[in-house]
Amino acid sequence: xxxxxxxxxxxxxxxxxxxxxxxxxxxxxxxxxxxxxxxxxxxxxxxxxxxxxxxxxxxxxxxxxxxxxxxxxxxxxxxxxxxxxxxxxxxxxxxxxxxxxxxxxxxxxxxxxxxxxx
Amino acid sequence: xxxxxxxxxxxxxxxxxxxxxxxxxxxxxxxxxxxxxxxxxxxxxxxxxxxxxxxxxxxxxxxxxxxxxxxxxxxxxxxxxxxxxxxxxxxxxxxxxxxxxxxx
Amino acid sequence: xxxxxxxxxxxxxxxxxxxxxxxxxxxxxxxxxxxxxxxxxxxxxxxxxxxxxxxxxxxxxxxxxxxxxxxxxxxxxxxxxxxxxxxxxxxxxxxxxxxxxxxxxxxxxxxxxxxxxxxxxxxxxxxxxxxxxxxxxxxxxxxxxxxxxxxxxxxxxxxxxxxxxxxxxxxx
Amino acid sequence: xxxxxxxxxxxxxxxxxxxxxxxxxxxxxxxxxxxxxxxxxxxxxxxxxxxxxxxxxxxxxxxxxxxxxxxxxxxxxxxxxxxxxxxxxxxxxxxxxxxxxxxxxxxxxxxxxxxxxxxxxxxxxxxxxxxxxxxxxxxxxxxxxxxxxxxxxxxxxxxxxxxxxxxxxxxxxxxxxxxxxxxxxxxxxxxxxxxxxxxxxxxxxxxxxxxxxxxxxxxxxxxxxxxxxxxxxxxxxxxxxxxxxxxxxxxxxxxxxxxxxxxxxxxxxxxxxxxxxxxxxxxxxxxxxxxxxxxxxxxxxxxxxxxxxxxxxxxxxxxxxxxxxxxxxxxxxxxxxxxxxxxxxxxxxxxxxxxxxxxxxxxxxxxxxxxxxxxxxxxxxxxxxxxxxxxxxxxxxxxxxxxxxxxxxx
Numbered sequence: 124x125x126x127x128x129x130x131x132x133x134x135x136x137x138x139x140x141x142x143x144x145x146x147x148x149x150x151x152x153x154x155x156x157x158x159x160x161x162x163x164x165x166x167x168x169x170x171x172x173x174x175x176x177x178x179x180x181x182x183x184x185x186x187x188x189x190x191x192x193x194x195x196x197x198x199x200x201x202x203x204x205x206x207x208x209x210x211x212x213x214x215x216x217x218x219x220x221x222x223x224x225x226x227x228x229x230x231x232x233x234x235x236x237x238x239x240x241x
Numbered sequence: 242x243x244x245x246x247x248x249x250x251x252x253x254x255x256x257x258x259x260x261x262x263x264x265x266x267x268x269x270x271x272x273x274x275x276x277x278x279x280x281x282x283x284x285x286x287x288x289x290x291x292x293x294x295x296x297x298x299x300x301x302x303x304x305x306x307x308x309x310x311x312x313x314x315x316x317x318x319x320x321x322x323x324x325x326x327x328x329x330x331x332x333x334x335x336x337x338x339x340x341x342x343x344x345x
Numbered sequence: 346x347x348x349x350x351x352x353x354x355x356x357x358x359x360x361x362x363x364x365x366x367x368x369x370x371x372x373x374x375x376x377x378x379x380x381x382x383x384x385x386x387x388x389x390x391x392x393x394x395x396x397x398x399x400x401x402x403x404x405x406x407x408x409x410x411x412x413x414x415x416x417x418x419x420x421x422x423x424x425x426x427x428x429x430x431x432x433x434x435x436x437x438x439x440x441x442x443x444x445x446x447x448x449x450x451x452x453x454x455x456x457x458x459x460x461x462x463x464x465x466x467x468x469x470x471x472x473x474x475x476x477x478x479x480x481x482x483x484x485x486x487x488x489x490x491x492x493x494x495x496x497x498x499x500x501x502x503x504x505x506x507x508x509x510x511x512x513x514x515x516x517x
Numbered sequence: 518x519x520x521x522x523x524x525x526x527x528x529x530x531x532x533x534x535x536x537x538x539x540x541x542x543x544x545x546x547x548x549x550x551x552x553x554x555x556x557x558x559x560x561x562x563x564x565x566x567x568x569x570x571x572x573x574x575x576x577x578x579x580x581x582x583x584x585x586x587x588x589x590x591x592x593x594x595x596x597x598x599x600x601x602x603x604x605x606x607x608x609x610x611x612x613x614x615x616x617x618x619x620x621x622x623x624x625x626x627x628x629x630x631x632x633x634x635x636x637x638x639x640x641x642x643x644x645x646x647x648x649x650x651x652x653x654x655x656x657x658x659x660x661x662x663x664x665x666x667x668x669x670x671x672x673x674x675x676x677x678x679x680x681x682x683x684x685x686x687x688x689x690x691x692x693x694x695x696x697x698x699x700x701x702x703x704x705x706x707x708x709x710x711x712x713x714x715x716x717x718x719x720x721x722x723x724x725x726x727x728x729x730x731x732x733x734x735x736x737x738x739x740x741x742x743x744x745x746x747x748x749x750x751x752x753x754x755x756x757x758x759x760x761x762x763x764x765x766x767x768x769x770x771x772x773x774x775x776x777x778x779x780x781x782x783x784x785x786x787x788x789x790x791x792x793x794x795x796x797x798x799x800x801x802x803x804x805x806x807x808x809x810x811x812x813x814x815x816x817x818x819x820x821x822x823x824x825x826x827x828x829x830x831x832x833x834x835x836x837x838x839x840x841x842x843x844x845x846x847x848x849x850x851x852x853x854x855x856x857x858x859x860x861x862x863x864x865x866x867x868x869x870x871x872x873x874x875x876x877x878x879x880x881x882x883x884x885x886x887x888x889x890x891x892x893x894x895x896x897x898x899x900x901x902x903x904x905x906x907x908x909x910x911x912x913x914x915x916x917x918x919x920x921x922x923x924x925x926x927x
Contacts (some may be wrong), residue, residue: 125349125393125395128392128397128400181421181509181510181511183417183420183421184414184417184418184421184509185506185509185510187410187413187414187417188414188502188505188506188509189502189506190410190413190414191406191410191411191414192498192499192501192502194405194406194409194410195406195410195498196495196498198402198405198406199481199491199494199495201474201478202398202474202475202477202478202481203478203481203482204478205473205474205475205477205478206474206475206476206477206478206479206482207478209475209479210478210479210482213484214479214482214483217482217488217491217492218482220492220495221491221492221495224492224495224496224498224499225495225498225499225502227499228498228499228502228503231502231503231506232502232506235506235507235510236510237506237509237510
């Protein structure tokens with residue numbers, strides 16, 4: 124069991140080191156002539172207006188929230204899906220109930236208008 | 242193999258750091274971060290005891306309890322951040338100390 | 346000092362360093378990102394404990410969902426004042442209390458007889474995720490917490506939406 | 518196993534014997550083989566991306582009735598290599614106030630996340646990176662790391678548009694991860710395991726024919742997760758300059774480019790592994806190299822179809838895109854789970870005709886009902902808007918004396 128995860132650790136470390144090495148090599152090859160104008164933040168060529176901190180609307184939080192709840196729900200459903208072939212109809216009804224309860228949550232969000240992007 | 246006590250020491254240290262964060266930070270989102278850390282430390286403990294004492298006998302209490310900790314942590318973060326945002330919208334502050342209107 | 350123990354110690358150091366940086370970093374965005382690194386460390390600890398399902402759930406739920414939600418919230422409230430822990434006069438006293446608590450826990454730890462036990466290897470049959478699935482749905486097993494958690498999730502969803510949505514009459 | 522039938526396992530056994538002969542301990546031999554396999558499975562896709570970029574630009578040209586790159590080399594084959602050399606020597610311009618750590622970490626996370634998926638894909642019945650029993654969830658976890666890369670790009674580059682673009686992109690990515698994960702539940706249910714090898718192995722009949730509803734939801738969500746075609750709000754030029762990668766230049770921008778193209782091919786690979794039976798095919802067990810060829814054929818077909826969608830469909834507005842996800846794909850994915858769970862339990866097991874027909878009919882029925890519901894919703898929506906903007910009859914008032922006119926304007 125552990126050697127599979129050991130392979131993943133090696134694989135992910137190489138997967139992250141490869142682009143890093145490429146960027147480093149490109150860093151050596153590329154010229155380095157920075158200038159005040161060149162490194163100013165790019166805003167379609169005109170001077171930046173106002174500070175870089177802008178006010179976000181609350182819908183970002185709402186979408187993140189609904190994603191979180193449904194992510195946790197799906198993760199709880201995966202063990203059921205793996206054991207699906209060995210479960211009787213009674214167990215399936217329980218999982219269907221689990222999904223329906225959270226479908227009611229989605230219906231509430233839809234009804235309250237939390238799903239619209241203003 | 243790794244003796245059991247090492248995992249417990251690690252989770253104790255993480256829990257204490259989380260506790261330290263909750264007490265000293267003023268920003269309520271940072272307090273939430275501290276709570277997340279404490280929940281993680283508890284989760285390490287649960288899985289450690291499951292693995293060392295109950296896994297060979299095929300008992301699954303630890304895994305289910307860890308899953309419940311995930312569910313509770315997700316629900317707590319969702320509602321906690323919702324409250325912080327609505328407080329921020331009305332009071333324009335996130336610092337926990339300013340919210341003292343209930344004080345006598 | 347076998348290979349596993351070396352890996353565990355390295356991972357523990359990274360996790361504790363990330364947790365400390367999370368507590369002491371001034372900007373909140375950095376605190377959130379140090380927490381993400383700490384969560385990766387904890388996921389690696391679960392991996393070492395051969396709880397493969399919990400490792401993956403930790404990465405998906407904590408790093409994939411909760412950390413992103415926290416980053417969203419940090420961005421939504423970034424115009425508020427950035428706090429720092431130094432200004433807080435309770436800093437020193439809580440530090441002492443924390444160290445005392447840590448010492449107490451470790452002391453209790455070592456006087457407990459079962460602590461020094463070593464782990465026995467798990468057979469692949471025991472690691473099958475299907476067992477968890479059957480347990481979650483089996484009435485003699487854990488049906489109550491499973492259905493209970495769906496109720497908890499829907500309550501959290503409805504509550505957070507109700508609280509989080511902007512009311513019509515509110516000033517922007 | 519002879520060399521012809523299964524070259525990779527043959528080489529692995531040969532290497533094992535050679536390294537064993539040199540007196541290395543078995544742990545080190547295992548480590549070296551793992552490292553070699555990992556290097557092959559990461560460098561390979563990176564080089565593959567060079568070809569993918571050329572194929573995509575050439576096919577794009579064909580779809581839009583133009584030539585596509587044809588200057589550098591025959592049919593423009595070396596165009597991508599020329600681009601690569603150019604971008605390797607471009608200067609890195611780091612904006613002032615950019616957070617060094619986040620700014621530089623973002624492209625690495627973006628590419629690393631896409632490469633991570635290749636670790637669990639079973640290229641043939643015997644060649645695969647690793648066979649962890651949580652393969653499907655691992656793909657979701659690596660997708661989450663990719664989203665983290667997008668957020669870091671937005672946060673790190675201290676630019677208002679990058680920040681806004683980054684967060685809009687992440688809002689899209691996390692929204693489309695919900696139907697994707699829900700749709701992945703169905704093949705796991707049918708095959709009884711989360712490991713991609715077992716899913717590919719269990720598909721005597723490709724799951725596309727058993728559960729087309731889940732396959733459709735997964736395909737659409739994969740396109741959106743990749744930020745392509747109708748869902749490419751991320752680098753939509755008309756929306757926010759260039760999305761989160763405004764401030765990037767040189768190879769850092771090139772890395773986002775590579776991640777984008779490789780992600781398209783990887784999504785096609787995952788789709789064909791889970792829904793088209795991966796390496797399954799006549800004679801795939803005896804000759805694993807045949808399995809690899811079957812997998813590549815299926816992936817190229819899905820990839821060309823993905824490009825077809827990309828070059829023909831116009832772009833969604835962001836609120837339409839969110840509406841499609843939350844009001845169409847997520848309910849459809851949930852319905853697909855419920856229908857498959859109940860229908861599969863009522864019909865006898867195995868790949869009997871009854872079970873296949875029952876599942877197929879139920880899923881196609883589900884798709885028809887959804888199609889009808891969407892039509893009804895759109896008609897109702899359009900009817901409501903029609904009333905508001907209907908042709909108003911303008912009453913021409915007789916010319917009023919001056920005093921009354923001022924009063925009207927007051």
